């Protein structure tokens with residue numbers, strides 16, 4: 001690390017649990033952030049500010065006026081611009097040392113597998129179940145740790161699936177595909193700072209994973225009620241009959 005980096009990351013380096021070694025691991029790491037909306041905004045901004053080596057931001061949508069209430073990556077003058085492109089402009093301004101890449105299309109299964117394979121940690125910051133399950137399948141197949149976040153109304157959720165571990169559950173163990181979950185995120189309200197809280201927690205878990213600091217929120221689901229500011233954590237286990245990770249492990 002050069003003098004500029006030692007200064008920039010000095011408040012991390014001062015932390016015993018991170019230190020120079022942990023910061024070097026963060027700098028050597030590649031993060032994939034799928035979704036540049038409410039969750040992806042704070043998640044990618046903290047990853048970039050904290051000096052992750054490479055960050056790929058994926059979003060096929062364009063910024064619109066309704067996004068600006070919570071999607072802090074974007075600005076009023078970038079309405080109409082692709083969200084990954086807009087996000088990269090903000091991230092580059094925060095930390096020009098990060099190698100940034102934007103994927104500006106809706107990604108399919110094949111692309112997700114390649115993107116996950118190239119990443120050390122994957123953050124699911126999307127708002128629909130079809131993409132969530134596709135990201136999970138890619139992480140299971142490529143054995144990449146998945147940091148999953150969700151925020152709707154005043155309700156937030158956070159979970160880590162460290163799929164490098166053979167006994168780890170996957171997203172589909174917890175939320176099987178085809179369950180009665182509707183994609184209501186687009187039509188439901190969302191409390192602006194809730195996306196910030198959950199997205200920042202996703203960045204925290206991702207940084208801990210790559211720096212090898214502390215204990216990740218593995219096999220636990222954190223549920224946050226922002227109205228009562230009540231947080232609880234429930235444990236869950238791998239489902240041996242899971243259609244995604246069970247089949248892979250059997251096959």
Ligand SMILES: [Zn+2]
Nearest residue numbers: 170173242245
């Ligand atoms: Zn599973």
